[in-house]
Amino acid sequence: MNGTGNTILVTGGTSGIGLGLALRLHKAGNKIIIAGRRQALLDQIVAEHPGIDSVLLDVCDPQSIQRNSEALATRHPNLNVLINNAGIMHWEDLTDSEYLGTAEDTVTTNLLGTIRMVYAFIPQLLKQPSATIVNVSSALAFVPLPATPTYSATKAAVHSFTQSLRVQLEASPIEVIELAPPGVRTTLLGQENDEHAMPLDEFLDELFELLETSPTPRELIVERAKPLRFAEASGSHEEVLNMLAGYKPPAE
Template identity: 60%
Template sequence: MKLTANTIFIPGATSGIGLGLALRFHRAGNTVIIGGRRQALLEQIARENPGIHTVVIDTADASSITSTAADVQKRFPQTNVVITVAGIMLPENLNTADFLATAESTVHTNLLGPIRLIAAFTEFLAGQDEATIMTVSSGLAFVPLPFTPTYSATKAAIHSFTQSLRVQLAATSIQVIELVPPAVQTALMGQEESANAMPLNDFLTEVMAILEAQPEADEILVENVNFLRFAEARGSHDEVLSLLSGH
């Protein structure tokens, strides 16, 4: 993936990693369109960052994805990068059925949302000379956090789906990249001040450096996520799972 002269659509980019990537790509010389549910927040971000474009989208709503994708493709016909960053992370207690509503919401947002976005953009992106679909999974795709079981499961599914997507699109102009974050200091699970999470700016700086140094990379792995990503290969999966379980 080239780092400049792209037109990049990032739904779910009103905070955290999504907004951070949007601003980094904007400063690098790309046209950036961010999407989110709250019009007022989008307008605020646009005022504070002249040149950033915004659209309203609810990535948990299939009709919103379809209509907004059509709007983006019409208004920004040079769009050649889509980053499916939107997601939620909520705790669940699996001892009773009460977790089910949270699980269903998580699947709609974290799994069906990215799949629907990809479905809405793949044929369009295949018409561009150089295009990229970047999915966002998690280190928890490889070792789950038992406190957030459905979140971890959706991220494992995103990893698997991304691998298949890469194979099926190999003959097209679309590069498929998977961004695999560790715990990062964002509002996700209230980790803004967590000592166990990577500072957001450090994460973004490392991600951009990897993209620059390895433009053909399939996975973007900062150093902090490797203990999760390679736990199975290193024979440390059970140990890491126990650590994540608080044991």
């Protein structure tokens, strides 16, 4: 992936890792389009950062995805990078049927949202001389956090889907990259003040060092994510799983 001169669409671009990526990529000389569900927040970010564009897009809504893919093909015909970052993460108690809706929403957003975005935007990306799809999974794709079972499962599925996507697009101009962050201090799961989570700027600093590597790694894994990513290979999977099992939802 080229570091500059791209036209990049970032889903979930109004907060956390998505916004952090968007601002840094904008500063590096890329045309950025942030996508999100809250028009007022999109307008605020665009006003504060001249040159950034925005689209009102809900990855849970297939019609919203299709409308935006058609509109952006006209509005930004040079769009050549798709970053599938939008996602949700919630605690779940699998013994309580009230959480079934939470699980279904998580699958729709994290997994179906990513898949639908890929299907919708591949036609435009294939027209570019060089293009990139970045799917954001998680270190929890490799060892689940038992207190967030469906989130972990969707990210494992995103990892698998991304591997297959890479193979199918091998002969095309589209490069496929997976970004698997560790816990980062964002509003996702209320981790903004979690001392166990990685500070956002620190994460972005290390991530952009990886992005500057040539060729760009197929998987973007910062050091803090490596114990989970390589737990199976190192034989520590059960140990890491048991450690994560001790991470419980805060008492209400």
